[in-house]
Amino acid sequence: MATVSDEAEALLTSEPLVAHLATCRDSRPHAAPIWYVYRDGLIEIATTGTKLENIRHNPAVALSIQKDEDGDPRWGMTVRGTADVVKSESERINRRLNEKYGADEDAWDENTGVRIEVGSVDYWIYD
Template identity: 60%
Template sequence: MSQVPPEAERLLESDPLMAHLATCVDRRPHVAPVWYRYEDGVVELTTGGRKLENLRENPRVALSIQKDEGGDARWMVSLLGTARVVADGAESEAALARINEKYGASQDAYAENALVRVDVGSATYRTY
């Protein structure tokens, strides 16, 4: 069962917004924007480079997503979870297609990135 309240799930499943993924490197936070897809307590994203290295060293992550309109915040969701890199090629391709569809990107965009699934442990949200 998802640890994310139903209202927060609805927000996460709505618009194609950027998530800010926080990982840890050298005992300091490393935050970077990523595209994501949320379903049933799991966040799917694809990434590479420093973020991927960080996840492999320490799978504990945080994500922050916020919707703004005209410079005013409408809602925010913060998630804490555990990331795992998915090695299955077919699974990765299918997830990448779902993420790219959400953001209106071509099917081969970011094809070199690895699939990461974040199992959400806790969530907080607020609407304004």
């Protein structure tokens, strides 16, 4: 697990932003928006469909996150890591995501929990 700097952690936990999750299967990339929660070097997401199937076949993933204000970028980040499907923790992960993003407690209960061990983080702050 990579060490995530205090500044990068502050950005990851600053507010409910949408990340774009990149997965790959059969040498074909797939990117999709997703909610996330970061804690202690791990990112938790909950998903279904193509993203989940891709993770099951190839756990190497990346997330792109960017903070904008009125269309002007403030900071951006790329996180690379290894995903693990944790179906047994899906309910807990869904509730944490729903709380962070202001959704109903039981929303998206069909999603399966995934935990991503952070391997590397690159970030930049725009002046």
